Amino acid sequence: MKLRYFAWVRERIGKPEEEIEPPAGIVTVGELIGWLRGRGDEYAHAFENPKVIRAAIDRAHVRPDTAIVGAREIAFFPPMTGG
Amino acid sequence: MTATVRLQREPFDAAAEAARLTRGRKDVGALVTFTGICRGEEQGSPLVAMTLEHYPGMAEAEIARHVEAAERRWPLLGVTVIHRYGRLEPGEEIVLVVTASSHRQDAFAAAEFLMDYLKTRAPFWKQVEYAGGKSWVDAKQSDDALADRWTRPAGRREAAE
Secondary structure (H helix, E strand, C coil): CEEEECHHHHHHHCCCEEECCCCCCCCEHHHHHHHHHCCCHHHHHHCCCHHHCEEEECCEEECCCCECCCCCEEEEECCCCCC | CEEEEEEECCCCCHHHHHHHHHCCCCCCCEEEEEEEECCCEECCEECCEEEEEECCCHHHHHHHHHHHHHHHHCCEEEEEEEEECEEECCCCEEEEEEEEECCHHHHHHHHHHHHHHHHHCCCEEEEEEECCEEEECCCCHHHHHHHHHHHCCCCCCCCCC
16 A cells, blocks of 8 residues: 655655555554554654544545555645645 | 635635626625735744645545535535645735625635634645744644534534634
């Protein structure tokens, strides 16, 4: 699946998107964040406070307990500040 | 109902967009136009510029979903939402919401509803640029509270805290 990062999540990780294949035991968005945190210092920094991280699956907002099965694109970003 | 959602780098013409919703029709009794503008200071510090990042595809879809929600909630005759992205300097326009209805209460309420949701649900992020550096704007709890009031039943246009 494709992961996309925006705003300071993108800056901290150092790339706007990447293709990943999480292990089979990773079921929810929250678990995916936990797994990403272990991938390196830049991920640990981006996801150091998972409570503030917002997520979208295939361009719709989702909660941390949402299952990632079948997702084509998962995005992580800070709380939105548009308008 | 005429609904237009547009994301663009370029400036928009608020007056022309508003006129487009009333042209050739006589059922519009109220037209509300809201324009958000880039301020020249943020928390007391002078601003050089502001850069808006967005999630292409999701931003349009999310705004369109909220326009549909507004249509279900109020008898609207037209809605236009234009949101800019990229680098903007103080004084430049950021966002436009135009709502047309037969009566003013519905047009006012729908415009406020759309702005409250744009602030908290549309995938845009503001980064401000000062003389000394850049920083991402933090989301405001007061904006969340304003958006949340629309999820309460009844209440057309309740006073914000």
